[in-house]
Amino acid sequence: MASSDDDMPLAGSRKSNGTNGVTKSLSDSRIPASVDAAMDKQIPTNGEIMPGISMANGDVKVEDTPMQDADNNHLTNGSANAKRKVRDSLSRPDYADAQSSDDDVPLSKKRKTTTAPPGSDSDDAPLLAKAKANGKTVTKPPRANAAQIGESSDSDVPLGKKLAKQKQQIEKAAEKEAKQIRQDEKKEAAKSTKKAPPVKKVKKEESTDDDKPLAKRASAATSKKAKADSSTPARKTKPNSKAAKKEETADPEDEDDEEEDIKWWEDPTKGDGTNKWETLQHNGVVFPPPYQPLPENVKMKYDGVPVSLHPDAEEVAGFFGSMLNSTHNVENPTFQKNFFADFKDILKRTGGATDSRTGKKIEIKEFQKCDFRPIFEHYEAERAAKKAMPAAEKKALKAAKDAAEAPYMYCIWDGKKQKVGNFRVEPPGLFRGRGEHPKTGKVKTRVMPEQVTLNIGKEATVPPPPEGHKWKEIKHDKQGTWLAMWQENINGNYKYVMLAANSDIKGQSDYKKFEKARELKKHIDRIRKDYRKDLKSDLMADRQKATAMYLIDQFALRAGNEKGEDEADTVGCCSLKYEHITLRAPNTVIFDFLGKDSIRFHEEFEVDPQVFKNLKIFKKPPKKEGDDIFDRLTTTQLNNHLKNYMPGLTAKVFRTYNASFTMAKLLSEMKSEGSIPEKIKDYNDANRKVAILCNHKRTVAATHVNQMEKLGDRLKGLKYQQWRLKQMMLDVDPKIKKKKGAEYFALPDDLDEAWIQEHQAYLVEEQKNKIIKKFEKDNEKLQAEGQKPMKQKELDERLEVVKELEKKFKKENKTKKVEAEGKSPTIEKLEENVKKFDARIATMSIQAEDRENNKEVALGTSKINYIDPRLTVVFCKKFNVPIEKLFSKTLREKFEWAIKSVDEHWAF
Template sequence: MSSSEDDIPLVGGGKLNGNNRAHSPKSKETISADVDREMNKENPPHGRGIQPGITLRHGPVEEMDVDEPATNGVTTNGDMQGKRKSRASVNGTKSYKEQSSDEDEEPLSKRRRTSAANRKAESESDDEPIIAKKKSGAGLPKKPHKVTKEDLGLSDDSDAPISAKLTKTKASIEKQAEKEAKNLRKEEKKPAASKRAAKKEESDDEPIQKKRRGTATKKTPVKKEESDDDVPLARKAPAKKATGKGKTEAPAPAKRQPKSDAKSKTPKREQTEEAGEDDEEEFRWWENPMKGDGTKKWTSLEHNGVIFPPPYEPLPANVKLLYDGTPVKLHPEAEEVAGFFGIMLNSTHNVENPTFQKNFFDDFQKVLKKTGGATDKDGKKVNIKEFSKLDFRQIFEYYESKKIARNSRAPAEKKAEKAEKEKDEAPYMFCLWDGRKQKVGNFRVEPPGLFRGRGEHPKTGRVKQRVLPEQITLNIGKDAQVPAPPEGHRWKEVKHDQEGTWLAMWTENINGAYKYVMLAANSDIKGQSDFKKFEKARELKKHIDHIRKDYRKNLTAKLMADRQLATAVYLIDQFALRAGNEKGEDEADTVGCCSLKYEHVTLKPPNKVVFDFLGKDSIRFYEEFDVDPLVFTNLKIFKKPPKEEGDEIFDRLNTSTLNKHLSGYMQGLTAKVFRTYNASFTMSQLLQKMKSEGSVAEKVKDYNEANREVAVLCNHKRTVAAGHAGQMEKMGDRIKGLQYQRWRVKQMMIDLEGAKIKKKKGAQYFELDEDLDEEWIKEHQAFLVQEQRQKIEKKFQKDNEKLVAEGEKEMKTKELQERLKAADELADKFKKENKTKKVVAEGKGVTLEKLEANVEKLDQRITTMQVQALDKDNNKEVSLGTSKINYIDPRLTVVFSKKFNVPIEKFFSKTLREKFDWAIKSADENWEF
């Protein structure tokens, strides 16, 4: 037989052709018993089928640079970060080349993360206490309310490592999954059996005379009440409404918005903007999810196209790119590309990345060549050959000054600009989909710029070219009016693809990927997509026990292909590895389970496996797992010589084969469904056992604890964010500020009552908190004085703006100076208190009862903030947002919200509440995944 790879059979049929693999497979078609015995000598496969271990360390050994998503000016520090600014002195603006020095004076979030020293410093900082680095655990509750070991089914063995306890929890959850799968299949069989029994009962109960005459009396069998938690909500029979006197009536059918006339050939833009605003009735599509399951997604579709970014505005004559110290003149197209780099000079982890620099310079030179190159002030050619001689500082300073001027505009001017922008965008924000008004998600065409990518993307720094109408294809109804392209341009194509849910598309030039304009996340179409995704995961509940039983059995299969398939499904199910796809030569070398190579897997006897590779979005996946001994043995076989670096571990398997195998268990089942199922089922098990009590903040913390358990148990974790330590320090300062405020109120009580109250409450009650020292207090007092000064200045400015708007004269500076005396008085008060060690009671009609009430309020605020701080620190290695939005069924979050009486706003932002509107309205506290 030929040994060429064309003859190698694949699992599930088909052959592997040479285009699918960079290296020829080197594993044999079958695995002999001798090979198994040889591999098991060092680690015999006793304890077959043991539960895999749980890793508590996830992410790279060394921190890697990762681009954060664009925020359009919105802070990414999270809701809990206060407005308080750092007390560190603000240094003068440095050039981008100087920013690598004196980093200790910069906020952590702005420090470069490329040096080993910074990585070490950050690592040490993350290991230090939350509130203060000087004092261990100061300001934090010693026993915060959280999910107990009993709630999670953990033992009380305090000596057992956390990994062992979590392993036991995971084993318990898997056992429960097997039990539920059997029960669900049993429940499915009941209706058929009930029908047969009812039919037989009818026949037996009929009078003999009627049977002989061939007549039958029909009886209505009483159906046994069955659980329908497993059935998609849309397919369940709606509950009947009580009408009184023991009567019930069927619920009214779902209300629908009357469709507009689809035959209208010239719809106006006003139709898109105004349709459904006055008499829109809620369309509860989740009550009828089967509608729209065919290939035809819409009958009529009307929209107004896309918005293009504004044209490039050339730089002023006095702002130039310098080459070797010489100002150069560029064609506007080349000048725009130079500006892309110049505006990013403060993003040192990008502009100082050699790959970023090289890719930018290669594209910049191409644009220079295309546009005629660069010239000096005398018109002589300047040959730009070396990137190191380019100086973008003038460009950077110009755009920074524009940014500062823009931010410092009067509020009225900003408001007017925003209103004008909203007016221009209004026609594009909505479309008419089968006559229903639906919000469009991303109707703006991406502006040109520099591609950043994530992780170690090989194309970082490439120029994202401006997208023209000639590159854009529209998708719209045949009878709809096609939106006009910008003057002087035309659309690439206009389609009427009723099987597509996109409105417009184009191909970007970096990776050749298609970009689509789709409906917004809160639209019916997007909601149905999310609904089906989670229902697919719910359906997996019925089959998970069979799948796990089969892959564990096939871990010892004789056929290499079968054993590789079983091992891959094991890793995907147990450790949430993505399936992985083949990559082209010019794409990032990201891999998943099926595309793992020899160098990505390190084996440590007896059963520890180290994975180290670039995963999705070029984020490094470095993790150690304790695996089933049989899996360890298989990986040893898959790496057996003559395999070497560059060769694939699973050389007889690919993702299409894997997913084809999985679809044999359940229609539409793919590898990615396991991530959703495992996260949702684990969360549902934790919630069933949870008993959340206390304040809303404590209950939110309980939910986050459960979410974090899901992340650990399902291996959905992340590396610590660069700015985490700085954020925790700010939260610590806010807590200490409240503690200082509480101490002052207690001192006022002494001022009112003297030794009497001190004797009654005890001396300890009035002592200063141990993490508040004299140095910090003076620093905090200075901050409070400066804060008050800034508030007074801001209020003065707003009052003047209001006067001008009303046509009156502005107040003079003298008035501001008069107002600022209040800040000076506060400074004097603090100075006197520090000297006399006495705080005079202040406030109108101050009494002991009022002061005690203030202390009580401050106690509550401090406790709440401490819980939030501890929760935030515990979540530093867990992406709770990603887990909550993408993997955990949102109905489970709704269950927690309703069961423990916590506002859903505490878990879902306004955007997410719109996105998961179907979940909020369809699930109650008794819903089960």
């Protein structure tokens, strides 16, 4: 289990641009007043501060008509040889005519930034130089529409300003709430000092608990309540009534699980100690099976000649050959280059390749001459055979696998059985990476026991390594929550085996994360006030720090760490380079860089004019492409500054706080009514608005259009079934047409005869496949029980139903009449069924609209990682929505602490 960037220590050093290993800051240490004054004339900073909301959810569109500036120079701001297609970002596609997007276009072929307009300032000159070489017009990305964020579209106020205004209102509410929290705490502290002895009173007045985390204050309040309760007469109650009831119904075999009902979240201080465990026992890790060589008749070909390879080289060839159907990877030039370089290295180490017929040496030099298709066809045949395997055989194989892995699935942590998250060592293969990773295609080597370090209790039995091997090291690190670790060869990252998401340790980690965000509520107004003040500081370091905090808080940028030369060129706020920002007067900033996981961050924001002015100063000569924007700031310095406001505060807490606080405000204003699907849509609308307000977005999935087409066909299918029911009503009583009106029985507008015939053919084929599958399953069952399988005659008889259905459809198309079906059909029965279809159609329409609206918003990521799960629980309890509708079984286990710890009145 690899740790993500978010979990890694923040780097304090910068990548050197010089030869002495130390980066020299190009920015002056101070900003002269004359520079500020000159820029104030160009960019007034006394207007209303209203940070913009990014609606550049798509990528730029390249046209062949060149845009020219006043000097007749073509303007663009990206790669000279790149061309980017339109992405119909937020327009609703017609289900039948939707076009595929360009999501599969490699990032290297996409444009880097949007255009710099006529009159751009000289500090963007290097980007303009690129533009001259391209000569293409770049238009703005499509903007979000009102429906997509749950807003009414009947206002004359532009959407960007409306959202920005709402964001500002939420910030004002946060400021008000922060002041109120501090006032309440001071009042509470004042009350407690009055009750304390005179000597201690001075101490209390000098120091309030302003800096205590909410969790600790909650703990203190609980302690006070406990003391108060102990001083009052005890009431007669049934001791441990719940526990007693459980004991009466518990299965003796489940006694070991009794401890799992301990509500650790009711004790916020639990787990704050240095040691995470005292005793720990586990069985190590599961290694992938050894490589099975290909059959003699399956050979890779080079220049048309089948070649024999050493098993190690053959295995690597198989990595590439087995994934020929993944064109996104195998057709990527970077993927091909990296794979072939590693493949040639292993060929060199293992003696190279030989002609399988003559044994003559063959030197493999060119990737284009390699033919991996025979390997692909072999693995495809194996996959097909496995898929076609009888259900009983599949079940037996799975049972054997589960039995072999059972000892590794759990560990004993401080005497309690806990589930292990990822106990399998990743098999060797080709590294894919995310986004445009520079190492995609490189060979992930097989991890051996000699590379694995185990973490286990001193008194525990060390699990034996595989025969003939030994562990790298055995540790007894009580401060670590990992069970095993090793270093992978691609990026040199350490992979860890940890407890499962639903374990106490993981739950406590999530709990503390969201409690930290709640704690930020008390300080957010002071932080924002301070950084806004420092936006005008004459010290360059302070102004850069304030500007970075503004970007992190307002636009959810990650802090960012410097990368090595051979790592992915991913950046965050503090590591932004000159070329990652384009400025467009009066106050628009365009970001274009590779963010976490090599995902492209390409957004356009309207910023505070003072921030715009600062960024212009940070880009002034002698800075050029490749230089840092924030050259007097590191993430370590930024986080050390944040810790002055609140213990443990780092830049990433702002993402969680902003998402959770925004969701809390939206939920407090929500009045969700109607059916369960309608209520879920209300929740998703709020979640989507959080993502837009907090700038958490994703690229439209390549499969989205196909999914919407399928959903559209299913919706049409329901309408067709409903229409047939109405036609049956006419068959039962033709006079009802006059009573109901001709419109009631008319064919829906989005259905036509051609579609109906196509759908009928689909229904016939679907029925046929169902019968065949059922027949095969019944035969498998008979064979498993030792009985004779049914003959083909039985299947033919069953398929008579399909022939009847086909005849029925042909007759309906010819006569334009639908005969009533079922036993003694009546108008009342048919009408009741029509109403049922109304409900189904309405539900599916809501789901289709919801999915379309969510195409550019990662609701899952937002819901799991940024929004406090207790807010989702509050929504479900407040509006009577089953928690299963919003949290899967895995998430219900992961967030058990949230589900069991709050009611509908809980507030973030």
